[in-house]
Each structure stands twice: as C-alpha cells, then as structure tokens.
Amino acid sequence: MSHFFPDTGATTPSTEMHIQTPHNRALLGAVLDYARDRMANDQPLDFPATPAELAARVPRTITPTGLGGPEALRIFEEILAPACISTDHPGYLSFIPTAATEAATMFDLAVAACSVYGGSWLEGAGAVHAENEVLRWLAAQVGLPAGAGGVFVQGGTIGNLSALVAARFNAQSTAARNGTPVPDRWAIACSREAHSSLRSAARVMDVDLLPLDPDPSGRLTGDILRSALDAQPDGGASVCAVVATAGTTNLGIIDDLAGIGELCRERDIWFHVDGAYGLAAILVPELAPLFAGAEYADSFIVDPHKWLFTPFDACALVYRDPRVAYRTHSQHAEYLDTLEEETVWNPSDYAIQLTRRARGLPLWFSLASYGTERYRLAIESTVMTARAVAKIIRETEHLELVCDPTLSIVAFSRLGWEAADYRDWSARLLTAGTGFVTPSSHHGKPILRFAIVNPRSTLDVLVPILDTLR
Numbered sequence: 001m002s003h004f005f006p007d008t009g010a011t012t013p014s015t016e017m018h019i020q021t022p023h024n025r026a027l028l029g030a031v032l033d034y035a036r037d038r039m040a041n042d043q044p045l046d047f048p049a050t051p052a053e054l055a056a057r058v059p060r061t062i063t064p065t066g067l068g069g070p071e072a073l074r075i076f077e078e079i080l081a082p083a084c085i086s087t088d089h090p091g092y093l094s095f096i097p098t099a100a101t102e103a104a105t106m107f108d109l110a111v112a113a114c115s116v117y118g119g120s121w122l123e124g125a126g127a128v129h130a131e132n133e134v135l136r137w138l139a140a141q142v143g144l145p146a147g148a149g150g151v152f153v154q155g156g157t158i159g160n161l162s163a164l165v166a167a168r169f170n171a172q173s174t175a176a177r178n179g180t181p182v183p184d185r186w187a188i189a190c191s192r193e194a195h196s197s198l199r200s201a202a203r204v205m206d207v208d209l210l211p212l213d214p215d216p217s218g219r220l221t222g223d224i225l226r227s228a229l230d231a232q233p234d235g236g237a238s239v240c241a242v243v244a245t246a247g248t249t250n251l252g253i254i255d256d257l258a259g260i261g262e263l264c265r266e267r268d269i270w271f272h273v274d275g276a277y278g279l280a281a282i283l284v285p286e287l288a289p290l291f292a293g294a295e296y297a298d299s300f301i302v303d304p305h306k307w308l309f310t311p312f313d314a315c316a317l318v319y320r321d322p323r324v325a326y327r328t329h330s331q332h333a334e335y336l337d338t339l340e341e342e343t344v345w346n347p348s349d350y351a352i353q354l355t356r357r358a359r360g361l362p363l364w365f366s367l368a369s370y371g372t373e374r375y376r377l378a379i380e381s382t383v384m385t386a387r388a389v390a391k392i393i394r395e396t397e398h399l400e401l402v403c404d405p406t407l408s409i410v411a412f413s414r415l416g417w418e419a420a421d422y423r424d425w426s427a428r429l430l431t432a433g434t435g436f437v438t439p440s441s442h443h444g445k446p447i448l449r450f451a452i453v454n455p456r457s458t459l460d461v462l463v464p465i466l467d468t469l470r
Contacts, residue, residue, distance in 0.1 A: 027069040034077060035109060039102055045091050045433045049083040087312075090456040091435035091465070096249060096277050096303075099454035100311040100362070107365035108311045111358055118152075118358030121344035128345055131360035134367060138302060139318050141282050142273075143295030150299075150318040150325070151350040152360035156276035157197040159301035159315040160243070162329065162351035164188060164201050166299065166319065167241035167270035169328040174268070183238035189228065190243040191220035191255060195274055198243055210239065218251060218403075220244060222259020229267070241270040246291055246300075247278015250440055250449065251402065252409035254278060254290050261296025273300035276315065277453075278407050280307035283376045284383065290406065299325075307379060307408075307453045310363040317351055325350045382408045382452045389450060389462045399469065402442055410450040411442060414469050419446040425469065435465045 049057075057079050061067060067075075086092065088099045100108075117123045118131070131152055139148035153159050168186050175182050187208040190198050194211070202209040212228050214220045229236030242264050244255040257273065264271035273279065273294050279302040281287045282294070294300065299319045304310035319325045330349040348354045367375065386408040393399045393412045402411035414421070422439035429435045440449050450462060 023069070027073070030070060030073055034073065039105055043086050043089065044082070045086055045089045045430070045436060046082045047085060047430050047433075054079070054083060085430075085436055088454065089436070090454055090458070090461045091433075092454070093450045093452065093457065093462075093465075094436050094438040096306045096451050097453055097457075098305050098312060099309055099456065100305075101309045101366045101370065103369040104310045104362040104366035108362045110365075111361045116358045116361070117355075118360075119348040119354060119356045120346045122346075124358055127358035127361055128347055130364040131347070131358060132345060134360055134364045135316060135318055137367075137372075138316055142279070142291070142297065142300060142318070144297065144300075144318065144320050147322070148318055148320050149322040149345070149350075150316065151347040151353075151356075152304075152358075152363075153315050153317055153351045153353060153356075154313045154359075155305075155315045156195065156274065156301055156303050157200060158352060159276070159303075159317040160195070160197050160272070160274055161201040161204060162317055162325070162353075163272050163299040163301065163319070164198075164241050164243075165205060165352065166325045166328040167272060168205065168207065170270055170298075170324050171240035173327075183234065185238065186240040187238045188241050188243060189225065189236075189239050191245060191248075193218055193220070193248050193250070193253060194243055194245050195249055195276065198274075207240070208238075214253075214255075218248070218253040219255050220260065221256040222263045225260055226263055229263075236267065236269075239269055241272055243272045243274055244293075245278075246273050246275035246294060247281070247407050249277055250409070250442065251411050252278060252405060252407040254406060256293070257291060257296070258293030261293040264298075265296060270298045271296055273297040275300055276303040277306050280304075281379055281383065281407050283372070284380045286380075287383065287407070304360075304363045307382075308363060308375065309366065309378065314359045314363060316360070319350070322350060378455045381455050382457070385458060385462070386410050386450070386452050388459055389452075389466070392459075392463065392466065396466070399466070402447055408452040410452065411440070411447050412449070413445070413447045417446070422446050422448065429465065429468060434468065435461070437465065 058075060061072065061075060087097050116127045118127050121128050132149065135150050153162060172182060185208050187210045188202055189210040189212060191214045192211045193214055199209055212220055212224055215224065225242060229239060242260060244257050244260045246254050246257065261271050282291045297320065302316050304314045304316060305312045326349045329351055331354055348356060386405045390401055390405050390410050393401050398415050400413050400415055402413065426438055429437060437448055439446050441447060
C-alpha cells in the first residue's frame with residue numbers, strides 16, 4: 001500500500017511521507033470506526049440540503065494547509081453525509097435503490113485499500129480472474145455458451161453504449177465481408193418503454209433511434225418488431241441492433257425476448273438485452289421462464305448495484321462472442337504494446353474505457369461468502385413483498401394498481417390526486433424520514449411506484465407509507 005501524506009492534524013504543512021505516524025494511525029481507526037458504525041447500525045433516511053444551507057454550514061475545506069483528517073471526517077459525518085439520502089434505507093423506494101450486502105461493502109473498502117488496477121491481466125491477474133468467474137456465472141444463468149465473457153463497467157448507460165458500439169462495428173464488418181452497401185445512417189430499434197440511456201447512446205454514436213410502440217401490456221414483441229422492420233424503406237437493413245428490455249425501470253415489464261431474439265437471428269441483427277434492473281430475477285426458478293429467449297442475446301447487461309446487492313458502481317456487460325468486442329474496443333498505443341496479446345484477458349479491451357477499478361470484486365467476494373442460494377432467496381423475498389403490497393393496494397378503496405407487478409416494482413395511483421398532490425406528499429414523506437417515494441408517470445398520468453430491491457423493505461415499512469396516502 002502506497003502512503004504519501006500523513007495526517008498531522010495541524011495547520012502547517014508537513015513534508016513527512018509515511019502513514020506510520022500516531023496521527024495517521026488514529027485517523028485510520030476513526031475512518032474504520034465510522035464505516036463500521038455505518039454498516040452495523042440502522043441509519044436515518046436523511047434528505048438533501050439546499051446549496052445555500054450547505055454553503056452556510058460547511059467552512060472552506062480545500063486550503064493550502066488542510067483542515068486535518070479528524071476535522072474533515074467530522075464535517076463529512078455531521079454535515080455532508082446527512083445531506084445525502086441513504087439509498088440502502090428500507091424506505092428508499094424511488095428509482096432503483098441499492099442494498100449492498102455487508103460482505104460486498106466491506107470488500108469495497110478492501111479493493112480501494114489494495115490499489116488494484118483492473119484494466120489488464122498483467123497488472124491485476126488475480127482480480128480479473130475473480131471478476132471473470134462472476135461474469136461466466138452470469139452468462140451461464142442467461143444461457144450463453146461457455147465462451148461468453150465481458151467486463152464490469154460503471155453502469156448501465158456505459159454498458160448499453162459499449163454493447164451497441166460493438167453491434168455497429170459488427171454490422172459494418174459483416175457488410176464489408178459480404179460486399180453489401182453500408183447505409184448512410186445506422187439505426188437501433190427498441191421499445192418506447194426502453195431506458196433513456198438508449199437515446200443517449202444513439203446521440204453519442206450519431207445513429208438513429210427507432211422507437212416502437214409496445215403492445216397494450218407494454219411489451220415489445222417479435223411481431224411488432226417484424227412489422228416495423230418490414231415497414232422501413234430498406235426493409236430494416238440499416239438496423240444494426242435491436243434492444244429488448246428485461247425489466248423496464250418504470251414498471252418492470254419484460255419484452256418478448258424469445259420472439260425478438262428469434263427474429264434477430266433470422267435477419268442477422270445484433271440482439272442486445274438490457275437487463276440492468278430485472279435480469280437478476282432469472283436466478284429465481286419461478287421467474288426464470290419470463291426471460292426465455294435471453295439465451296439468444298449477442299450481449300446483455302445486468303447491474304449488480306441494483307438487484308445483486310453490490311455497492312455503486314457496477315454493471316456486468318457480457319458478450320456472446322467477446323472477440324467482436326475486443327476488435328471494437330481495444331486501444332492501441334506504443335506504451336500499450338506490452339498489453340496487446342489476445343491470449344490474456346484485458347478487461348479494458350471490452351468496453352469504452354481504459355483505466356478501471358476492479359469494480360466486480362465486491363460482488364465476487366459477496367457471492368463467494370454467502371453462496372448463490374442466499375442471493376436467490378433475497379431476490380425472491382422482494383418479489384413476494386411486491387405481490388403482497390400490490391394485493392393491499394388492490395383492496396384499498398382510494399388506491400388503484402396500475403398493473404400487476406411482474407417483478408418487484410409496484411406502480412399505483414391515489415385516486416383524485418393531481419401531480420402537485422403527489423409532489424407535496426413525496427416531500428412530506430422524505431422530510432419526516434419515513435420514506436423516499438418520488439412520483440413517476442404512465443401514459444401521461446402521475447403515479448407512484450415502489451421499487452423494492454432491498455430485502456429490508458418489508459410490509460412493516462411499506463404499509464405505514466401507504467397509510468399516509470389517506
């Protein structure tokens with residue numbers, strides 16, 4: 001471990017370059033005590049402060065001489081941290097929360113302490129080996145062949161973008177091999193219910209996005225896709241990738257993966273499955289049939305920091321044939337010559353990145369510690385909770401269920417309320433420290449949604465929140 005700056009706790013600079021000082025040993029203990037307390041005890045939900053409030057309470061912290069570690073830690077613990085909403089709080093039900101296991105959180109500290117570089121086999125062979133074991137396990141759950149592989153990236157946005165860039169490269173390479181014309185502009189097809197990151201990816205790639213209206217249940221189907229491709233002036237030849245969603249963020253809807261995947265195989269179009277939130281549920285035998293067709297994927301993503309109980313930030317990106325991703329993403333420079341060897345696995349060759357932390361290690365450590373069965377049971381428990389709270393909503397006169405939950409997202413409305421009513425209620429709920437439930441919308445109407453991925457978000461937490469809607 002490299003140590004450069006001691007913590008003198010004083011107001012004058014020091015030239016001493018080693019951590020083995022009484023001050024730094026004390027600071028190490030204080031930081032570990034804070035982390036231990038944070039993990040061991042229930043923390044308040046907290047809520048954000050305004051810029052003016054933080055400006056008034058936080059002194060200037062970046063100074064020539066420094067505040068000293070104890071004072072910086074005090075400011076964080078007493079002022080800055082309470083101004084951040086605790087995403088692992090059982091009442092955090094907005095967006096898609098995170099609820100890391102203790103093992104994953106502890107090992108996230110260890111990864112930072114070890115200064116592991118996760119970009120190349122040369123520098124991080126042990127870490128890469130462990131990450132790859134997790135990626136192979138995920139690929140096997142989805143049904144991809146033994147040669148599948150990939151990399152952990154920052155999040156679903158980077159995962160989707162990296163996969164779609166590989167899809168376009170594959171389409172260009174195929175056209176070159178076959179001597180077929182390359183379209184003026186490539187396109188990506190997806191449902192209108194697909195994640196907003198796909199619009200971002202299309203802008204970054206400078207390609208067209210072909211958003212398709214799903215069926216009345218919100219699913220994109222193979223038949224809808226076939227009709228849309230046939231209706232294109234070029235018969236869909238410009239579509240380099242089709243994205244199906246395995247659990248939409250708003251409602252948890254799973255597209256017709258089998259129908260879409262079969263059509264993509266028929267027409268030789270790259271099939272990408274965005275399973276950032278929902279694909280983890282494939283671990284539950286009762287739910288696995290919902291994901292039939294995922295095995296056709298040329299690539300998929302799943303975010304362990306969502307429903308696989310891992311700290312931010314980790315997205316598993318897996319390719320059926322990683323060689324395509326290697327040819328797409330590997331970087332070449334004189335100083336990288338020593339890394340340009342396909343016989344070893346350099347994670348930086350498989351996504352839009354070069355420098356990377358070994359962000360898959362906390363998930364590896366947690367899986368290795370607890371076993372996959374504990375994961376299955378934890379995911380299953382959140383699905384059971386979602387069904388139970390949906391039943392309560394269905395039986396409550398002033399509440400209305402938007403749709404039966406497919407996975408663990410429960411969407412509903414409060415009869416008679418307008419958008420302003422939802423906003424005011426949400427603010428009161430957060431201020432009281434009871435819960436964090438932000439309004440959403442569906443078909444232009446305001447709704448509420450419980451995103452239940454934390455096993456501690458039980459009915460004991462959810463029912464009192466529903467009671468505030470009277």
